[in-house]
Amino acid sequence: MSSSMDSVGVARLLPGGPVADRVLGEVAAEVVALRAAGVTPSLATVLVGDDDASAGYIRIKQRQAAELGFVSPHVRLPASASQVDLHRVIEDFNADRGVHGVLVQHPVPGGLDYGRALQVLDPDKDVDGMHPVNLGRLALGLPGPVPCTPAGIEALLAFHGVSVAGREVVVLGRGATLGRPLAMLLAQKRSTTNAAVTVVHTGVADWPRFARRAEVLVAAAGVPGIVRPEHVRPGAVVVGGGVRYAGRRLLPDVDPSCARVAGAITPRVGGVGPTTVAMLFRNAVGAVRRAVGG
C-alpha cells in the first residue's frame, strides 16, 4: 500500500482517466493488429427505452468504438418492448458471426428482466462479464471477461500503487454488477488482488462498524451520500464505485467531505467511471480474440 495510511488531512486523488488511457492504448494496439490480420472487431450495443443517462453512455461507447476501430451495430428498442423482443435482438447478434461482443445497457425499463436477458446472451460475446457462466468463471478464478466496474477498480488501485494484498478491504454493497463480483475479484490469488475482503450491505444496521475497519473502503451501495467521514478509518483509501442517477445527474455514494479523513480517494467525476468504459473495450477485444482463436 502507498503511504496513504500514514497521512490524514486532504486525501490524495486517484483519478481514473490515466488508467483508462493506458488500457484504451493497449486495446487500440490490439485492434490495429487484428485489422492487419483481416479481422474487423465488432461490438454490438442494445438500448431499451428512453433513459437519458443510458442513451448518453451508449453514445460514449459508440464514439469510443469508432475511435478504436471497432464496427458497432446498434439496436434501440422502445420502452414498450417485450422480454421476447429483447431476447430476439440478442439471439440475432448471437447468431451473427461478424459480431464478436454484445452489450445490453442497463437498467432496462421496469417490466423487463435484465438478468434473464443476459442468460440468452452467448457467454463468449458477453463483454460486460455478467453472464452466469462468466460470473462462475470469476468465482473459480478462471479466465474470462470480468464485470467492467470491478475490473476498473482493480486497475485503478494498481495503477496508483495501492496494493490490496493482505489488506482489509470492505465492500459496502452486494449487487450483482459491482459489490459481489468486486469482492470475488479482490480476493483472488494474484499480485494485484489477494485482499482480505468483507462484504457488508446497508441492510446490516451496524454497517459503519465494518466500514471503519477498512484500509480500503469501496462504496458500492447505490445510496447517494451514504459514506460520510465518520465511516472512514483515518488515512484509508476510499473508492466511490456506487452511483445512482437522477435523470442525467449522477449522485455518488461517497460524500466529498470524506476527503478530510481519507488518505486517498477517487474523485467524484473522473474516478471509477472512465475505467468502466475502458474495461468494456478490454473485454470486447478479448471476445474478438476468442472468436478468431487468438
Ligand SMILES: Nc1nc2c(c(=O)[nH]1)N[C@@H](CN(C=O)c1ccc(C(=O)N[C@@H](CCC(=O)O)C(=O)O)cc1)CN2
Ligand atoms: N451494460 C452496462 N450497463 C451499465 C454499465 C455497464 O458497465 N454496462 N455501467 C453503468 C453506466 N456506465 C456505462 O455503461 C457508465 C457510468 C458512468 C461513467 C462515467 O464515466 N461517469 C463520469 C461521471 C459523469 C457525470 O458526472 O455524469 C465519471 O465517473 O467521471 C461511465 C460509464 C450503468 N449501466
